[in-house]
Amino acid sequence: MALPPPDPQFVLRGTAAAVHALHFSCGGQEPDVPLLFSGSENGFIHVWNLRTHRVDTTLDGHGRKSVYSVETMGSKDRLLSQGRDQRICLWDLAEGRTSVTDSVFTDNVGFCRCSLLKVAQERWLMAMAAKALEEVQVLELPSKTSVCTLKPEVGAKLGMPMCLKLWQLSCGSQPLLLAGYEDGSVVLWNLSTGKVLSQLVCHQEPVMSLDFDSEKAKGISGSSEKVLSIWSLNEQQNLQVYKTHKLVNTGISDITIRPDKKILATAGWDHRIRIFGWKKLKPLAVLDYHTATVHCVSFSDHKNPSERLLAAGSKDHRISIWSIYTQT
Amino acid sequence: LCLFVPGGLDCSISFVSRVLGKVCVHGSPKGILSVLVPRLADLTKSDCIWQRICWRLVECVPDRWMEAVVLGFVQRAPGADVLSRLLGNLVVKNKKAQFVVTQKVLLLQYHHTTEVLQNLLGYLSLDSLRRALLIKVLQELLEIWGSSSAVRHSPPEQQQYISKAILICLFHLKEPEIESCRQELLTSMMEGVKCHLDSSLPQIRRLGMIVAESISSKINTDGPVLKFQYEEDDEARELKSLLVQTPPFCVVPSLPDDDRNQKADAALPLVLESNKKSHTAASVMPDEELDAELDSDDDLVPYDMSEDKELKTKAPVYIRECMEVLTGSEDVDKWEATVKALESLVRKNPAATREVSVELAKMLLHLEEKTCMEGFVELRRRAQVAVLTTDPIPVAKYLTSQFYSLNYSLRQRMDILDVLVLAAQELSYPKCHRRTKHSDAPKPCIQLLPGSDSSEDWRRIIDERIKSKTRRFAKGQSQVELASSPNEFNSVAGHFFFPLIQHFDRPLTTFDLLREDHFVLGRLVHTLAILMSLAVNTMAVPAMGKALLELVWALRFHTDSYVRQGLLSCVSSVLLSVPVERLLEDMTEQLLETQSWLGDVVEKDPDGDCRRLALQNLLLMENLKKKLKTLPS
Numbered sequence: 001m002a003l004p005p006p007d008p009q010f011v012l013r014g015t016a017a018a019v020h021a022l023h024f025s026c027g028g029q030e031p032d033v034p035l036l037f038s039g040s041e042n043g044f045i046h047v048w049n050l051r052t053h054r055v056d057t058t059l060d061g062h063g064r065k066s067v068y069s070v071e072t073m074g075s076k077d078r079l080l081s082q083g084r085d086q087r088i089c090l091w092d093l094a095e096g097r098t099s100v101t102d103s104v105f106t107d108n109v110g111f112c113r114c115s116l117l118k119v120a121q122e123r124w125l126m127a128m129a130a131k132a133l134e135e136v137q138v139l140e141l142p143s144k145t146s147v148c149t150l151k152p153e154v155g156a157k158l159g160m161p162m163c164l165k166l167w168q169l170s171c172g173s174q175p176l177l178l179a180g181y182e183d184g185s186v187v188l189w190n191l192s193t194g195k196v197l198s199q200l201v202c203h204q205e206p207v208m209s210l211d212f213d214s215e216k217a218k219g220i221s222g223s224s225e226k227v228l229s230i231w232s233l234n235e236q237q238n239l240q241v242y243k244t245h246k247l248v249n250t251g252i253s254d255i256t257i258r259p260d261k262k263i264l265a266t267a268g269w270d271h272r273i274r275i276f277g278w279k280k281l282k283p284l285a286v287l288d289y290h291t292a293t294v295h296c297v298s299f300s301d302h303k304n305p306s307e308r309l310l311a312a313g314s315k316d317h318r319i320s321i322w323s324i325y326t327q328t
Numbered sequence: 329l330c331l332f333v334p335g336g337l338d339c340s341i342s343f344v345s346r347v348l349g350k351v352c353v354h355g356s357p358k359g360i361l362s363v364l365v366p367r368l369a370d371l372t373k374s375d376c377i378w379q380r381i382c383w384r385l386v387e388c389v390p391d392r393w394m395e396a397v398v399l400g401f402v403q404r405a406p407g408a409d410v411l412s413r414l415l416g417n418l419v420v421k422n423k424k425a426q427f428v429v430t431q432k433v434l435l436l437q438y439h440h441t442t443e444v445l446q447n448l449l450g451y452l453s454l455d456s457l458r459r460a461l462l463i464k465v466l467q468e469l470l471e472i473w474g475s476s477s478a479v480r481h482s483p484p485e486q487q488q489y490i491s492k493a494i495l496i497c498l499f500h501l502k503e504p505e506i507e508s509c510r511q512e513l514l515t516s517m518m519e520g521v522k523c524h525l526d527s528s529l530p531q532i533r534r535l536g537m538i539v540a541e542s543i544s545s546k547i548n549t550d551g552p553v554l555k556f557q558y559e560e561d562d563e564a565r566e567l568k569s570l571l572v573q574t575p576p577f578c579v580v581p582s583l584p585d586d587d588r589n590q591k592a593d594a595a596l597p598l599v600l601e602s603n604k605k606s607h608t609a610a611s612v613m614p615d616e617e618l619d620a621e622l623d624s625d626d627d628l629v630p631y632d633m634s635e636d637k638e639l640k641t642k643a644p645v646y647i648r649e650c651m652e653v654l655t656g657s658e659d660v661d662k663w664e665a666t667v668k669a670l671e672s673l674v675r676k677n678p679a680a681t682r683e684v685s686v687e688l689a690k691m692l693l694h695l696e697e698k699t700c701m702e703g704f705v706e707l708r709r710r711a712q713v714a715v716l717t718t719d720p721i722p723v724a725k726y727l728t729s730q731f732y733s734l735n736y737s738l739r740q741r742m743d744i745l746d747v748l749v750l751a752a753q754e755l756s757y758p759k760c761h762r763r764t765k766h767s768d769a770p771k772p773c774i775q776l777l778p779g780s781d782s783s784e785d786w787r788r789i790i791d792e793r794i795k796s797k798t799r800r801f802a803k804g805q806s807q808v809e810l811a812s813s814p815n816e817f818n819s820v821a822g823h824f825f826f827p828l829i830q831h832f833d834r835p836l837t838t839f840d841l842l843r844e845d846h847f848v849l850g851r852l853v854h855t856l857a858i859l860m861s862l863a864v865n866t867m868a869v870p871a872m873g874k875a876l877l878e879l880v881w882a883l884r885f886h887t888d889s890y891v892r893q894g895l896l897s898c899v900s901s902v903l904l905s906v907p908v909e910r911l912l913e914d915m916t917e918q919l920l921e922t923q924s925w926l927g928d929v930v931e932k933d934p935d936g937d938c939r940r941l942a943l944q945n946l947l948l949m950e951n952l953k954k955k956l957k958t959l960p961s
Contacts, residue, residue, distance in 0.1 A: 002631055002632035003629075003631050003632055004631065004632045005632065005633070006631070248636055248637060248638055249638055249639045262628065263628065271639070272636065277628050282628070282630065283630060283633060284628055284629075284630045285631040286631075286633045286635070286636040288635065288636075
């Protein structure tokens with residue numbers, strides 16, 4: 001007899017707007033407090049204290065335009081946020097400051113979340129959707145120099161890039177980019193040559209979100225249809241569809257694989273968060289708490305496995321925090 | 329009891345037989361036979377002479393005791409072959425024995441165990457002389473099995489017994505024998521399976537299926553066999569095993585000692601059982617191993633996901649919310665859900681509905697189909713009827729006023745009429761019958777074309793009323809007394825009726841009943857007829873009748889036959905609904921005028937339906953006159 005799904009461990013209220021982005025920063029040692037950064041539709045970034053469950057700081061840097069991506073750069077004092085004001089802002093949050101140290105003007109009115117990858121000490125690569133419709137631009141941070149611009153060939157008709165993921169097999173190896181496009185295909189780009197290594201049509205509808213496990217060379221993508229697509233990368237750097245999983249309701253906004261690669265979580269338009277085992281995509285749980293579309297899911301980076309959390313942000317202005325499968 | 333057998337006796341066999349017979353009949357056969365049979369079995373195993381002695385023994389038993397002896401032997405023998413040795417060809421030689429074996433045990437009794445059956449039939453099959461009997465037995469069994477009266481009237485236990493016997497016979501039949509009676513088997517099987525499947529007892533059905541399957545597999549060894557689907561349980565398995573397995577008793581060597589015999593008997597079932605257990609245990613093991621293999625990778629236990637279903641939009645639960653959704657919402661899923669839920673919400677919340685009834689009616693009247701929804705028209709209509717019945721007077725006032733207003737489509741005006749009729753019907757029926765009446769809305773209202781269909785139904789209604797009226801006076805209440813409650817239509821009938829009849833001759837720029845919109849006029853007239861008939865026993869009826877007859881008089885020369893039919897229905901409803909006394913008092917001139925018009929119609933009207941209706945009306949009037957004469961004044 002299976003147990004009923006667990007309830008959220010706690011729920012964060014107070015954003016007063018739909019939550020579009022979440023990012024944990026819990027890896028620090030005492031006296032650092034575990035934090036959760038959330039980006040909302042009203043342009044604010046809230047820094048939540050996970051001990052008191054209250055907002056410690058509110059950052060206002062995107063002119064009240066929706067913030068749809070937040071990520072930390074190395075530590076909790078360096079934050080990167082992306083908003084619909086066509087800007088990517090870099091924040092300095094050390095010692096109680098809340099200032100924008102730098103910003104990048106993306107000139108892009110889309111919703112594609114940028115992707116960050118640390119390639120060396122104090123050097124990051126950031127991929128973002130560029131000004132031209134189908135292009136992806138990769139910048140080096142903090143220098144803001146352009147590394148390459150990835151242009152699909154003429155007539156490819158990929159549409160807008162919808163989601164990006166920069167990755168490298170191990171530190172120091174060639175960084176690669178996986179991009180999901182509006183036409184439903186996932187493309188693997190070689191950054192040094194700027195060429196397509198492999199393209200795979202995974203969905204009939206735009207790819208809403210994707211995540212990749214570089215150890216197993218296996219990735220998963222979700223779309224606005226009812227199917228989750230799992231694909232793998234073989235030795236020749238070719239993408240192949242590995243399997244598909246049919247869902248009960250249409251629409252996935254976000255997918256994320258837990259850092260230990262055991263489980264993954266999907267955020268659905270049907271207000272539900274689904275947990276799957278990553279090995280075989282075995283459905284494990286359906287978490288039904290939110291009353292509107294869940295926009296984002298994120299796993300925490302706690303050092304202690306039993307403290308690990310899952311956060312989900314929804315259009316109903318709430319962020320639910322779950323403690324699930326922490327024993328493995 | 330004398331244990332004379334062990335010794336080699338030179339006594340007269342016939343004497344022994346007689347003694348045996350007498351003992352079997354009068355005494356306890358069990359006692360002597362329990363000793364006798366095993367001894368004989370032993371002795372006759374290898375010794376031919378003893379066999380002959382045994383045969384003589386049983387053959388000489390007088391007829392009147394033969395049955396007991398034979399039965400005793402059959403019951404006690406540990407196997408068919410033993411029985412064969414003991415009895416020899418007794419059944420062939422002795423009529424009584426034959427009767428007992430082939431008829432009595434199989435057909436007339438049914439308390440014997442399966443083993444007995446197996447022994448007996450096995451015995452029959454073991455000798456070529458006796459095989460003919462076996463076939464005969466099978467035929468008789470099949471005849472009974474296939475007889476529908478037997479299936480219907482005989483107890484299930486007997487039917488099971490016969491089925492077992494058939495199966496055992498089938499088991500013993502050899503190929504050439506089957507070949508010779510294949511056709512017979514087939515016919516009996518077909519008949520038999522039919523009677524069995526007709527039975528209402530599942531057990532009988534299953535017996536029939538099993539036997540039929542067995543017969544079919546026997547006669548069609550190559551090619552498709554009959555296969556039924558039924559529940560496999562112990563009984564079914566046991567029956568099926570009769571067809572293939574030889575009974576375990578044959579395997580046990582006969583032992584001189586009774587005790588040892590019994591122990592062996594006991595041991596055998598145990599062995600069988602333990603075999604079964606180990607088999608099931610073996611089959612369980614691989615499954616578990618398989619599962620373990622799958623799970624060794626994932627130690628993650630899934631949660632219960634039974635609640636994960638397709639997302640359905642919830643309909644609002646408040647009336648006002650419904651109105652908001654229907655008038656403003658862009659969310660089409662919610663809109664559809666609301667339309668579907670509206671009628672039941674209105675009915676469940678009469679107080680809330682009354683507060684907003686007129687707005688709701690207005691909204692519903694103007695509600696257009698937004699999405700391609702199934703049954704939209706029906707849903708809207710039912711919602712309108714619900715609103716009207718919940719708050720009749722204001723809504724009726726609104727609707728009737730809208731009927732004569734500018735800028736409505738013909739469809740909308742006819743919708744109004746339909747809704748009024750449906751609501752009137754609902755209101756005039758006793759409350760306890762309301763629930764059932766919902767589903768069958770009167771056909772004429774739903775029809776888009778006038779056609780003869782709608783007039784059929786009018787006629788049907790009127791005819792029924794006529795019939796019910798006359799019957800009532802002749803026989804009194806022939807129907808069961810239905811629960812009565814106040815007629816809710818009483819208080820509102822006038823509100824439904826009079827506004828409709830008021831302005832029929834006042835033309836509007838877009839709506840002129842008397843000229844081009846005569847179709848609507850026809851519908852209006854029919855509607856008035858129904859309202860009139862539903863208003864029977866209400867206070868407003870006489871006034872309504874009078875007004876209606878005036879209308880009829882005004883329109884009597886209308887060219888559209890549909891309208892004329894409607895008018896004639898109006899006359900019928902007036903005659904039926906208005907109490908006779910009031911008819912005569914208030915409406916004498918109208919009645920006379922109407923009568924003369926009816927006469928005209930009967931003779932000269934081109935439309936057959938009109939003539940018929942007019943004739944009916946005249947008959948009605950005659951009846952009423954007669955009724956008046958018979959009533960004491």
